[in-house]
Amino acid sequence: MTYLKQGLLSAAMMLAAAMVSGQQAHAEPCEQETFEEAKYVVCTLDAGKADLRLFWKGADGEPYRAFSSVAEAVRAEGKTLTLAVNAGMYRADFSPMGLYVENSRELKPANTAKAESSAGQVPNFYKKPNGVFFLGETGAAILPTDEFLKRAPKVRFATQSGPMLVIAGKLNPIFIPGSTDRTRRSGVGIWGAGTVRLAISEDGVNFQDFARLFRDRLECPDALFLDGGRGVGLYDPAMGRNDRSWHGGYGPIFGLVE
Numbered sequence: 001m002t003y004l005k006q007g008l009l010s011a012a013m014m015l016a017a018a019m020v021s022g023q024q025a026h027a028e029p030c031e032q033e034t035f036e037e038a039k040y041v042v043c044t045l046d047a048g049k050a051d052l053r054l055f056w057k058g059a060d061g062e063p064y065r066a067f068s069s070v071a072e073a074v075r076a077e078g079k080t081l082t083l084a085v086n087a088g089m090y091r092a093d094f095s096p097m098g099l100y101v102e103n104s105r106e107l108k109p110a111n112t113a114k115a116e117s118s119a120g121q122v123p124n125f126y127k128k129p130n131g132v133f134f135l136g137e138t139g140a141a142i143l144p145t146d147e148f149l150k151r152a153p154k155v156r157f158a159t160q161s162g163p164m165l166v167i168a169g170k171l172n173p174i175f176i177p178g179s180t181d182r183t184r185r186s187g188v189g190i191w192g193a194g195t196v197r198l199a200i201s202e203d204g205v206n207f208q209d210f211a212r213l214f215r216d217r218l219e220c221p222d223a224l225f226l227d228g229g230r231g232v233g234l235y236d237p238a239m240g241r242n243d244r245s246w247h248g249g250y251g252p253i254f255g256l257v258e
Helices: 003-025 067-075 145-151 207-217
Strands: 030-035 038-046 051-055 081-086 100-102 105-108 131-136 139-144 155-161 164-167 185-191 195-201 222-228 234-236 253-257
Touching: 030 207, 038 081, 038 207, 038 234, 051 100, 051 155, 067 081, 067 234, 067 253, 081 222, 131 145, 131 222, 139 145, 139 164, 139 185, 139 222, 155 222, 164 185, 164 207, 185 207, 195 207, 207 222
Parallel strands: none
Antiparallel strands: 030 038, 038 195, 051 253, 081 234, 081 253, 100 105, 100 155, 131 139, 131 155, 164 222, 185 195, 185 222
16 A cells, blocks of 8 residues: 555544544433433433533523523533523422522532421422432532432522432332323433433323432432423423423422533
8 A cells, every 4th residue: 555545544544533533522421311201301411521501590680481491501612501400390480399599509508308298299399308410529419308408419400390210220119000180290310330320201101200310310319300291301402402391480490411
């Protein structure tokens, strides 16, 4: 082989490698998956590399409420919001129902109250154990609320929701196999060394089946329920999604910034 041919071959290989590297660097974090005939959108993020943040209020002190409002605020920084989901249950004024930490500032304390059941139903947030998703000094993690409060880790971002879906590899024992309580649901899990996996069901699923998605398909030993029903939302321009809440807006919001 002549030096010219060798040089052309080397250049072609380098170009191909660069193209593959570029495709990987710009790989979309979310994809559609099917688990036991139910459809989901699953997003996988490397917490050590991704700029994953929590958003609640804008510079005017008012809740963002819409994904597009967060996108506009991020754009003002010269950056882009590439993914967002609502980050837990919230009250009528769009404030978080439990612990909320943003940029290392605790804006809402942990909620350890025991809610009384209404018509025999306990609101999801108060189903035990509930938990906290957080980004701290050791990366991303999820802990049951009581354990989180005992450890008191230093965190940059944290949101409390519930119930826990998977705890140390085991499904939350309060779930009922075959339950007819089926609705759209969203949740977050931790896989491997701090990889964050967000999942949103496009079909109605019960808690047991949703938890099994995280444990059996996504291989997350710890996972937390975020929200359900008409409040579930996704922002992903690559998928053509900019959902709006039927409740007039969202409370805390997860956002991936690039």
